[in-house]
Amino acid sequence: MTDTIDSLLRDQAAAHGARDAVVDPAERISYAELNRSTGELGAAFVASGIGKGMRVALLMPNGVAWARIALALMRFGAVVVPLSTLLTARELSAQLQTASVQHLIAVEEFRGHRYHLDATPPALRSVRTPEQVFALRGHPAAAEVAEAMSxxxxxxxxLTVVFTSGSSGAPKGVRHSHGNAIGAVRSGLAARCVDADTRLYLPMPFFWIGGLGGGLLSALTAGATLITEPVPQPDSTLRLLADERVTLFRGWPDQAEALARHLPASGVELTELRAGSLDALLPPRLRSRPGARARLFGMTESFGPYCGYPADTDMPETAWGSCGKPFDGMQVRIVGADTGEPAPTGAIGMIQIRGRHVMRGICRRSREEVFTSDGWYATGDLGHLDADGFLYYHGRCDDMFKVRGATVYPSEVEQALRSLDGVSAAFVTNVAGPEGDRVGAAVVCDAPATAERLRSAAREVLSSFKVPTVWLLLDSQDGVPRGATGKVDVTRLRALLEQS
Incomplete structure (x- = not known):
């Protein structure tokens, strides 16, 4: 097994040298060229004073350049810290300090956002732009040292420190090694239908685990081709998918739905997409039945999905609506959210994970602060395991609430509402009322509907205390408030429901 970035680059260059490794709208690079150029760039980094174990932050948009720089650093043992292009100056400074970053490579501006690099922490030894990085030159002695280091x-x-996009609290700097990250990616390739013949499009930025693990390192591990772009837009993305003969579209369902709405007028035909891609862009004959396919489930701390089922295959009907089963190398258990004691089969509790693919730790936290004494990590997610080992997700521990003393799990209500005729999406949270919390639901309808009709239908699939009493009907998901990470902004959603 090749469980370092250096060995992966060498092996894939030998096996698939002429094949495209990474493609963006302006540039493409083959596996042979990726191996050669990252070796040369790595020597230039070493000559400039960057060594093994040093933390190097990367602040730039998706593209071939991002991949070249990151992989060049990773292969000789530098630790890459991807940073969000959405960061404010204050957030940037905080994350640089949290991760103890020594070198920063950053664009000065992206999409009108300037990063004020003159305000970075004094501990930084260097700040360079990508253009300055590619102008660096090594020498024979540095090349020999970089080769030996690799x-x-x-x-x-x-390998990397990846900041979570946490829905509450300050982001955490999650530490991963070469072995645990590559192992986590490899364990989920089959479930995500990624192999050497795949031409994969994934919209997630490389600074999130979905883009880094699910995109760049998935392609590298499988020998596949990754198609990416710095700024996804419906028309340009559809053209890119067609021109690059994309076979697998993974990512955000709402982006796929938005592209599907633009597809008829675009003149583009996506003839190469295969089953396993998101349903909205597939022809009807390749689409799954609602709930039949697993919802891949994971987190930054597990370096992406740790639970799933082949994306082109229906699960057993008894497991519909589940996230599939834990991948090899990952253990999952459910414990009482209050007691920490293992819960019986079928009971909802906190999900804990353990195994060789779990993160190595969190920046500035001791191991005792992160893991239990027997090595489990408490995810903060709620779920249950059925008798066959399928995992069902029930939201976050801090999302659940009580109505008249009874516990409501928003994800359970959302799933039930999505089963109603004419409902394509549902988002549920608590809404304060004079007698305590009420159930509020923002519902996206693809057919005419009224709150009264939906409430009546919901009574057929939900216990009475779970039926929403506050409703907001939307024509599309564009009306759902989201944060910078794409996650639903629950605070703003709650405010909208309070006004409805």
Missing amino acids: RGVRPADP
Whole structure:
């Protein structure tokens, strides 16, 4: 098994040298060229004073350049810290300090957002733009040192610090090694239908685990081709999918739905897409039945999905609506959210994970602060395991609320509402009332509907205390408030429901 970035680059260059590795709208690079150029760039980094174990932050949009720089650093043992292009100056400074970053590579501006690099922490040894990085030059001695350093990297060595996009609280700097990250990616390739013949499009930025693990490292591990772009837009994205003969579209369902709405007028035909892609862009004959396919489930701390089922295959009907089963290398258990004791089969509780693919730790936290004494990580997610080992997600521990003393799990209500005729999406949270919390639902309807009709239908599939009493009917998901990470902004959603 090749469980370092250096060994992956060498092996894939030998096996698929002429194949495209990464493609963006302006540039493409083959596996042979990626291997050669990252080796040369790595030597230039070493000559400039960057060594094994040093933390190097990367602040730039998706593209071939991002991949070249990150992989060049990773292969000789530097630790890459991807940073969001959405950060404010204050957030940027905080994350640089949290991750103890020593070198920063950053664009000065992206999409009108300037990063004020003159305000970065004094501990930084260097700040360079990508253009300055590509102008660096190595020398024969540095090339020999970089080569030796690359071959000396081991799976246990640190690879990256990835900040979570947490829905509440300050983002955490999650530490991963070469071995745990590559192992996590490899364990989910089959479920995500990624192999050497795949031409994968994934919209997630590389600074999120979905883009880094689900995109860049998935393609590298499988020998596949990754198609990416810095700024996804419906018309340009559809043209890119067609021109690059994309076979697998993964990512956000709402982006797929938005593209599907633009598709008829675009003149584009997506003839290469295969089953396993998001349903909205597939012809009807390749689409799954609602709930039949697993909802891949994971987090930054597990380096992406740790639970799933082949994306082109229906699960057993008894498991519909589940997230599939834990992948090899990952253990999952459910414990009482209050007691921490293992819960019986079928009971809802906190999800804990353990295994060789779990993160190595969190920046500035001791191991005792992160893991239980027997090595489990408490995810903060709620779920249950059925008798066959399928995992069902029930939201976050801090999302659940009580109505007249009875517990309501928003994800359970959302799933029930999505089963109603004419409902394409539902978003549920608590709304304060004179006698305590009420159930509020923002519902996207693809057919004429009224709150009264939906309430009546909901009574057929939900216990009475779970039936929403506050309704907001929307024509599309564009009206759903979201944060910078694409996650639903629950605070703003609650405010909208309070006004409805």
